[in-house]
Amino acid sequence: MASIAIERVSKSYGATHVLKEFSLDVADGEFIVLVGPSGCGKSTMLKILAGLEAASSGVVRIGERDVTDLAPGDRDIAMVFQNYALYPHLTVAQNMGFGLKMRGAPREEIARRVAAAAQSLGVEHLLDRRPRALSGGQRQRVALGRAIVREPQAFLMDEPLSNLDAKLRVHMRAEIGALHQRLRVTTIYVTHDQTEAMTMANRIVIMKDGEIQQIADPTTMFAQPANLFVAGFIGSPGMNFAPLARDAQGRAALFGAALPDVPQGERALVAGLRPEHIRPGEGAATFTVSPTLVEGLGSEQYVYFDAPDETPRAGASESRRMVARLIDAPPVRVGEPVRLSFDPARVHLFDAASGAAIAR
Amino acid sequence: MRQRPLPRLALYLSAVATCAILVFPIYWLVVTALSQPDQLRQLPPSFWPSQPNWGVFGRVLGERPIGLWLINSTLAALGAVAISMAVSILAGYALSRFRVKGGQSLGLFILTAKMLPATLLVIPLFGIFRATGLIGSLWSIILAHATLIVPFTTWMLKGYFDTIPQELEQAAMVDGCSPLGALFRVILPVSTPGLAATALYGFVLSWSDYAYARTFLTNAQGNWTANLGITTMKGEYVSNWADISAASILVALPVLAIYLFLERYLVGGLTAGSDK
Ligand SMILES: Nc1ncnc2c1ncn2[C@@H]1O[C@H](COP(=O)(O)OP(=O)(O)O)[C@@H](O)[C@H]1O
Ligand SMILES: [Mg+2]
Numbered sequence: 001m002a003s004i005a006i007e008r009v010s011k012s013y014g015a016t017h018v019l020k021e022f023s024l025d026v027a028d029g030e031f032i033v034l035v036g037p038s039g040c041g042k043s044t045m046l047k048i049l050a051g052l053e054a055a056s057s058g059v060v061r062i063g064e065r066d067v068t069d070l071a072p073g074d075r076d077i078a079m080v081f082q083n084y085a086l087y088p089h090l091t092v093a094q095n096m097g098f099g100l101k102m103r104g105a106p107r108e109e110i111a112r113r114v115a116a117a118a119q120s121l122g123v124e125h126l127l128d129r130r131p132r133a134l135s136g137g138q139r140q141r142v143a144l145g146r147a148i149v150r151e152p153q154a155f156l157m158d159e160p161l162s163n164l165d166a167k168l169r170v171h172m173r174a175e176i177g178a179l180h181q182r183l184r185v186t187t188i189y190v191t192h193d194q195t196e197a198m199t200m201a202n203r204i205v206i207m208k209d210g211e212i213q214q215i216a217d218p219t220t221m222f223a224q225p226a227n228l229f230v231a232g233f234i235g236s237p238g239m240n241f242a243p244l245a246r247d248a249q250g251r252a253a254l255f256g257a258a259l260p261d262v263p264q265g266e267r268a269l270v271a272g273l274r275p276e277h278i279r280p281g282e283g284a285a286t287f288t289v290s291p292t293l294v295e296g297l298g299s300e301q302y303v304y305f306d307a308p309d310e311t312p313r314a315g316a317s318e319s320r321r322m323v324a325r326l327i328d329a330p331p332v333r334v335g336e337p338v339r340l341s342f343d344p345a346r347v348h349l350f351d352a353a354s355g356a357a358i359a360r
Numbered sequence: 361m362r363q364r365p366l367p368r369l370a371l372y373l374s375a376v377a378t379c380a381i382l383v384f385p386i387y388w389l390v391v392t393a394l395s396q397p398d399q400l401r402q403l404p405p406s407f408w409p410s411q412p413n414w415g416v417f418g419r420v421l422g423e424r425p426i427g428l429w430l431i432n433s434t435l436a437a438l439g440a441v442a443i444s445m446a447v448s449i450l451a452g453y454a455l456s457r458f459r460v461k462g463g464q465s466l467g468l469f470i471l472t473a474k475m476l477p478a479t480l481l482v483i484p485l486f487g488i489f490r491a492t493g494l495i496g497s498l499w500s501i502i503l504a505h506a507t508l509i510v511p512f513t514t515w516m517l518k519g520y521f522d523t524i525p526q527e528l529e530q531a532a533m534v535d536g537c538s539p540l541g542a543l544f545r546v547i548l549p550v551s552t553p554g555l556a557a558t559a560l561y562g563f564v565l566s567w568s569d570y571a572y573a574r575t576f577l578t579n580a581q582g583n584w585t586a587n588l589g590i591t592t593m594k595g596e597y598v599s600n601w602a603d604i605s606a607a608s609i610l611v612a613l614p615v616l617a618i619y620l621f622l623e624r625y626l627v628g629g630l631t632a633g634s635d636k
Contacts, residue, residue, distance in 0.1 A: 052530050073536035085527035089549040102536030150535075 002063025002153040002186060003028045004049070009058030011044055011210075018044050019210045022058070029184040031177075035197040036207035036233075042190040045207075046156050049188065051075050062153055073102065078147035082159040084139045086131035092142050093118070093127040099150045117149045137168050144179070154186040161196065173199060194234050198222070206230050228355040231272050231348060240278075240322040242307050243352065244269040255308050257285030259344050261360045269358070272348035275302070278324035280332075283341025290337050292321075301326045303338070393417075393605035400601060416606040423603075426610055428582070429589035434614065436498055436573075436585055437566035440505035444513050444562050445555070447506070452517030453543055457526065467518070474511035481507065482575050489576060496580035501573055505566040512565065513558045520554030521547065556622045567615055586611040 004026040011019040018041045026032050034042045047053040049060060051072035060068050067075045078099070086095050096117060097110040105113075118124040121141045131139055140160065147155055160176070161169045177200055180187055191197055197204045198218045206213045206221070206229075214226040225231035231239040244252050244262070252262035254271045262269070289305035307320040324340055332338050349358040392400065394412040420426060454460075455467045485504050486495070494500040524547060532542035548555065573588040584592075590607050593600070 047530075050530075050534055052533065071538070072530075072533040073538070077534065079531065079534045081527040081531060083525055083527055085525060085531040087528065087531070087546055087550070089546075089552075098532075099535035102541075146531075146535075 004154060004186060005061040007059040009048060009055045011048060012056050017210055022212060024205060026186060029186055031180050031187045031200060031202045032205060033197040033201035034190045034205045034207060035194055038192055040207045041210040042207060043158050046158050046190050050077060050079050050156055076153045078150050078152040078155055080143050080147050080157040080160045082162055084143040086139060086142060088131050091128050091130055095142060096145045096149045113149050117145045121145045136164055140164060140172060157189045159191055195236060206233060226357055228350050235274060237275050237323050239272045239274050241270050241272050244271045254347055255287040257344055259347055268352035270350045270352045272350060273342055275323045275325035277342055277346045279341050280326050280329035281339055281341060284343045286339055286341040288337050288339050291332055291334050294332050294334055301329060301332055303332050389605050389608060392601055393609055395602060397602060416602055420603050420606045426607055429584055429586040432498060432583055433567055433585040436501045436505060437563045439502035440509055440566040441559050441562045443506040444509040445559055447510050448514035448517050451514045453521055455518045456521035470511050470514055478508055478571055482571060486575055495576055498583050500576040504572040505569060509562040509565050513562050516558045517554060520551055524550060560618060560622055564615060
């Protein structure tokens with residue numbers, strides 16, 4: 001087990017800059033999730049950590065050791081791939097023991113450690129099978145087993161759950177969490193799914209176009225997003241945005257309700273309101289809308305509506321669509337006007353030009 | 361939805377016709393081998409000799425050193441395939457995996473080498489082999505066949521390696537393999553069907569050569585390959601077509617046997633299960 005330090009790592013393929021000055025310190029035993037839309041450079045960062053890609057510049061340290069120029073096999077890390085990458089010509093036991101065998105571990109020790117790992121993952125009855133004869137969930141477990149048998153300094157996981165069906169994904173998510181609780185091995189986990197990031201991470205690193213947008217624990221990430229991108233990405237559904245209207249005196253208002261503590265001035269601002277912070281019925285700031293779509297999930301309702309008319313629009317094409325997530329509310333029907341409310345103190349503010357969050 | 365009968369009938373008819381066209385020469389070869397010489401020119405031709413002469417095979421084997429020719433052909437093919445596979449496994453893997461400057465043009469260059477007719481290379485190769493004293497030696501056609509085979513097998517193997525997920529050797533490298541170790545311990549074992557198909561293809565290319573053997577080996581009777589040997593059976597004035605046909609059948613059998621033996625590897629499917 002070890003800490004990991006990534007110092008100003010950049011990566012370019014010709015003229016395309018895939019990673020820009022990526023820096024991150026990971027504490028020993030921490031579970032870090034790299035999250036971001038597809039193509040933002042998450043896998044590239046993980047491969048640089050593993051030594052499968054060379055960084056264009058920058059330094060990678062694992063446990064105080066500069067590993068920037070070391071081969072993957074010399075870094076003492078284990079990796080779990082999205083497609084599992086099990087060796088098809090080897091049995092499950094041989095797959096799990098392969099790394100130990102490469103390191104010259106004695107046969108009895110390999111057998112003992114493979115058996116222990118297989119038992120902890122519930123695959124001991126599959127040890128003689130080949131990957132072809134396993135279900136998706138079983139392959140996933142074997143891939144995890146291959147990683148833990150080695151007892152490496154760190155686990156690197158690249159979207160390990162995306163090939164599983166929804167139910168199994170939730171199950172394995174919890175299982176990987178429990179595995180980390182038990183082994184306390186430093187883990188860097190890559191996903192494009194913000195739910196996985198929020199549920200599994202000690203800290204989330206959110207990326208866009210090869211740049212880190214914010215590094216924070218899930219609670220902070222949700223409560224204090226650093227910019228528009230983070231606010232829209234984190235949460236399910238993401239935050240609603242509307243350009244902020246100002247009256248003649250320069251006072252800001254959202255849906256007709258005055259917002260306190262908004263910086264004076266001409267600067268264009270965007271207001272952000274989380275779907276779960278919109279309540280049914282009267283409240284501190286109340287407005288009436290006509291829902292265009294209602295999704296009932298039994299326990300909650302997603303109510304889609306167009307922002308009230310007084311909200312200015314940046315351009316004709318700007319979407320005014322918003323969503324409220326109502327819990328324990330009376331049934332809402334499409335086309336029937338409904339009263340909704342929010343607490344002006346929960347409105348987030350962002351600079352319209354830079355997208356950066358503005359403290360209130 | 362039910363298929364309409366007419367297109368279906370057309371499909372079957374064309375399949376039968378194709379098979380007939382492909383099989384007919386083989387069938388006629390057998391008929392010729394089993395017929396008496398005077399039966400061959402009769403009109404209308406008979407589609408099966410009235411008294412099939414099965415003894416022709418034994419006689420041909422006794423009169424001509426067909427066994428030796430087959431051994432020579434086999435040695436040449438095995439040598440050429442061994443050299444070609446060693447070269448094209450590494451070259452095909454490099455072309456499939458490494459993005460190096462000029463790699464693409466290099467690959468295309470190899471591809472164009474494939475389009476050169478063998479006869480174009482005969483003269484320069486003859487010069488080289490004479491200078492190195494290889495004329496008349498089996499090594500001449502082993503090397504010449506390798507130049508013929510390598511472009512094909514390199515591209516076949518590149519295509520096969522392209523279908524193997526890169527994560528497989530990445531996993532192997534994280535597990536402690538060197539890049540070459542990953543190739544030999546993981547990629548090649550997984551590629552058995554592709555390797556078998558490629559090797560067989562190379563074997564057939566070498567086996568079916570006539571031009572190189574004729575040019576380099578004519579004066580070395582002990583090193584004649586099967587194809588070269590059979591053509592010497594065609595006399596200037598009389599040709600015993602039954603004997604030639606019987607010898608041709610005997611020469612075709614080994615390739616058929618290898619194909620049957622390798623068939624289960626050729627069908628493949630070993631990589632299924634590594635991903636998803
Ligand atoms: N070998 C490569 N050559 C050129 N571009 C690449 C290469 N590998 C990845 N990229 C580009 O780098 C970007 C980031 O890729 P990746 O790290 O796989 O993204 P993610 O895992 O976040 O989806 C993508 O735009 C991708 O097209
Ligand atoms: Mg990726």
